[in-house]
Amino acid sequence: MKKIAFILSLVFLATGAAWAQTNSLPTSGNVGIGTTNPQAGLHVITTATLADGSIATAILGNAFNHYTYFGSAIGGRIRGSNEGYLVLESYPTGTNNTLYLNTTSNGNISIGNGGGKVIVGSLGVNFSDNSYKLFVQTGIRTEKIKVDLTSQWSDFVFHKEYSLKPLDEVEQFIQSNKHLPDIPSAEQVKANGIDLGEMDAKLLQKIEELTLYIIEQNKTIIEQGKKIAELEKKMN
Known part of the structure; x- marks a missing residue:
C-alpha cells in the first residue's frame, strides 16, 4: 500500500512539474481567470499588469x-x-x-510630428455649432489669415456697363436706411455676422465707386477752372 501511495505521489509531482514548465492550455474553448463562465478566448475578471516596461501587447x-x-x-x-x-x-x-x-500637467496636447495633418469634421471651441467647420466663441488672434473668395471681386465697378448711382440717390438711400447701398445694416451684422471675403469685396466696391466719384468731381473742377480763367481774361 505504501508503495502504491509513493508511486501516485511521484505521478502527481511529475504532472505538476510538467504543467509548471509548459503552462499548456486547452486547444479549444474559452479560458477564464476569475470566472467559471468565460465569454471569450481569454476572459479576465480582474486587472492585468505588465510589470516589465519592455513587454508589448500585440x-x-x-x-x-x-x-x-x-x-x-x-x-x-x-x-x-x-x-x-x-x-x-x-x-x-x-x-x-x-x-x-486630456492634457498633461503642462496643459499641452500634441498631434502629429509637425508635418502631419489633422482632419476634423466640425470643431467648436467653447461652443457647439455643427453648421460651421470651425467655431470659436470668444475670438481668435493670428498674424496672418487668407480667405478664398467664392463670389466675384469688385473690379466690375470699372467696366463700362456699370451704372454708378448719382450722389443725390446715394444721399437719399443713406438718409432712409442709415447705411450705404449694398452694405448690410448694423442689425443684419449683429444677427448674422459677416463673411470676410464678401465684406472685403463690398468695401472695395465702395472704394472704387468713391474713386470714380472723385474722378468725376476732378473733371468738373478742371472744367470750372477753365471757364473761370476765360471769364477773368474777358474781364481784363
Missing part, C-alpha cells in the same frame, strides 16, 4: 478590424491595423458618444 493581423473595447455596452474602443491606422472612437451604441483628450 494584436497581429492585416485587417482593419482589431478592437480593444471599453465598457460592457462597448461605449468606446481602440482599433487599428499594421497598415498604420490607429483609431480612438466613441462607439455608436454608447450614450454620450464623446471622445476626450
